[in-house]
Amino acid sequence: MNLVHGSNLEQKESHKTKYRDRESRAYLAEIRLEYNKWRDANMRLSGPSSKIQKDDAAVVRERARLLENYKNFLDQQKYAEKFDSRSNLHSTVLEEFLFYLFKDLVADFGEKALVGKSHTFKDIFFLPPNYSAMLARPHASVERKDHDFVIGATVEARLFITDDRQSRADAENPGSVGIFEAPASYETRIEGRVERHYFDLPAVVIECKTYLDKTMLEGSSRAAEELKARNPNGLYLVVMEWLKLTEDVNLRKYKVDQIYVFRKQKNTDREFRFDVDYVKNPINLDVVFHLFNLVRDHLTADWEGGIKYGLERGWLI
Incomplete structure (x- = not known):
């Protein structure tokens, strides 16, 4: 606390x-x-x-x-x-x-409720350095805004580029979002072709x-x-x-x-x-x-x- x-x-x-x-x-x-x-x-x-x-x-x-x-x-x-x-x-x-x-x-x-100072979601944009890099992963950047006091939830968003060899169901759901407890750091984590982004809603x-x-x-x-x-x-x-x-x-x-x-x-x-x-x-x-x-x-x-x-x-x- x-x-x-x-x-x-x-x-x-x-x-x-x-x-x-x-x-x-x-x-x-x-x-x-x-x-x-x-x-x-x-x-x-x-x-x-x-x-x-x-x-x-x-x-x-x-x-x-x-x-x-x-x-x-x-x-x-x-x-x-x-x-x-x-x-x-x-x-x-x-x-x-x-x-x-x-x-x-x-x-x-x-327990997952967020209360206190917060880094809330403001915007998201994508900035791959070239087309080849775009095909590898989204290169997303999440813009956050600090607030004095927030009641809400912390979100983990996993973004990745859909592979043509995946099933149709997977292709229609290229990313996943979940509500979870606040991470130790809000920095983006890169795991191979998957990006994990964290922000407060x-x-x-x-x-x-x-x-x-x-x-x-x-x-x-x-x-x-x-x-x-x-x-x-x-x-x-x-x-x-x-x-x-x-x-x-x-x-x-x-x-x-x-x-x-x-x-x-x-x-x-x-x-x-x-x-x-x-x-x-x-x-x-x-x-x-x-x-x-x-x-x-x-x-x-x-x-x-x-x-x-x-x-x-x-x-x-």
Whole structure:
């Protein structure tokens, strides 16, 4: 189990050249102590799952409370100044929180379910150096996109050139695709005339931001459009603590399915968040619970779609 925020902290603790000064070591030790409490409390907490239970809201409330407490600790000025945004220490907290929020829901679908950071399928193209090489194997390249948080499956695709001497049945099925557990490496493996390609297929993509501005939203929208072009049943969401959008932004033209602002608050530059008069809204339970229910409904629904299904209804989309 790779917990992204914990891994980031561990990398800093074991770095050979950076964070070796006394102050950094002391700060990392303080953060480690509080992180372990946050992690252990979340791992002990069970739910919510794929089945609706009367205590679902209470469990989500507790996870939100644990997140709020840990974020309040980590957002202290001394840590913010010591570990800037490039270190990803602060930004990975939301990503790990999403794992805790959805871990029991995803577990209900079996061991092969993928949850966490991901290298999702974006596109495939073929680039043999010459015709002779094309006849030997496909020379396929799979383009992947990294995402902060994904619920989905890891795919192994075996591609090879059909041999004329094969049976007709084999010729009509030149490749095979399977769902399996994540490989140690996503690099393409060449085994004679067969290529093995590995990529993740997302059912849900969640992009995590400290805040969201218009440029970020445009990037998220392009990523969502690319996802739906290859995986029309995919759900693309964006979550953040603060919002940095003005009223003249037309949200309807963007391709993301939903945008969640956990603190229900406009963004304030980081240096002003340390002012004595600044009031930081807490993580909002209703927002987090809406996010969870949207994802649960999507994962437990039947994904009807396509021309045939639409024609039976009379409306296609």
